[in-house]
Amino acid sequence: RKEVEQDPGPFNVPEGATVAFNCTYSNSASQSFFWYRQDCRKEPKLLMSVYSSGNEDGRFTAQLNRASQYISLLIRDSKLSDSATYLCVVNEGYSTLTFGKGTMLLVSP
């Protein structure tokens, strides 16, 4: 069974801090990668796709390392509203996506 592994956390950080999450995947043939965000008792929502060259969206930076089979998400200048669970998602080229169990982030004042 193909796996996507994440540290469940929680990561407790103060406002303004920089925090990074990693995710590892087992299938070297995986084709596309995403980070989703899930707020408490809500549905997952796409945060950003992850491109081979790395990509940035405001305070969020995603990186892909195919050789080591991991994906990272960096959040700069953390806000209280960033508190959520972050899901790493991998498409292996099949009809389904593989979701990690998520990393919980708690940002405190």
Added chain:
Amino acid sequence: NAGVTQTPKFRVLKTGQSMTLLCAQDMNHEYMYWYRQDPGMGLRLIHYSVGEGTTAKGEVPDGYNVSRLKKQNFLLGLESAAPSQTSVYFCASRSGTSGVAKNIQYFGAGTRLSVL
């Protein structure tokens, strides 16, 4: 834009009762999915469909049935509910056809089901 709509939002069943969860999407997506999410377990795929009239089993299909008679609708049925099926159920859809966004899944707001 409605996106993916799930009904009902909440339901309480007694053991042995049956029910159907409805998922509707208005994005003309080919692929649709049913997941359940339990504490510490993450999202687990129950069944999915790659097009109208097709269905396939996911990771945890036992005790559930599905139908995709219309492209925009994906129904999840519980024939005889058990307490182990107490969970939050999410429906999702994705284009699956072409373009950069073809693999992005869009989720409904979820159905919270309790089986007593």
